[in-house]
Amino acid sequence: MGGSNLPPGVTESMIPGNRPEDIAEEEFWATLEKKFAGQNEGNSDLFWSWMNTNQALSDAVMEYVILARDLGYQRGYNEGQNDAQMEISAAELDKAES
Numbered sequence: 001m002g003g004s005n006l007p008p009g010v011t012e013s014m015i016p017g018n019r020p021e022d023i024a025e026e027e028f029w030a031t032l033e034k035k036f037a038g039q040n041e042g043n044s045d046l047f048w049s050w051m052n053t054n055q056a057l058s059d060a061v062m063e064y065v066i067l068a069r070d071l072g073y074q075r076g077y078n079e080g081q082n083d084a085q086m087e088i089s090a091a092e093l094d095k096a097e098s
Contacts, residue, residue: 028069 012018037044051058 032065 006012006015013020016022036047040047051061
């Protein structure tokens with residue numbers, strides 16, 4: 001008998017917090033905080049203490065960052081889609097000319 005108490009067919013990576021998208025989300029926030037602290041030495045602690053004193057401000061900033069991240073993702077995805085479509089079109093043109 002195995003050492004897992006998970007139901008049959010369920011893996012560790014299916015549990016919320018262990019899913020790839022959850023891990024990517026945590027990595028995003030950790031990277032953002034590290035880069036912010038690196039670019040704002042001295043002001044980073046002040047910023048976070050200020051954010052912790054005003055919940056409405058904190059919520060607004062977090063929503064703003066999430067929106068910016070999602071817009072950046074969508075832009076990158078659209079650019080990738082356009083690049084893929086151009087490659088397909090070029091391959092079809094080469095095939096038609098052969």
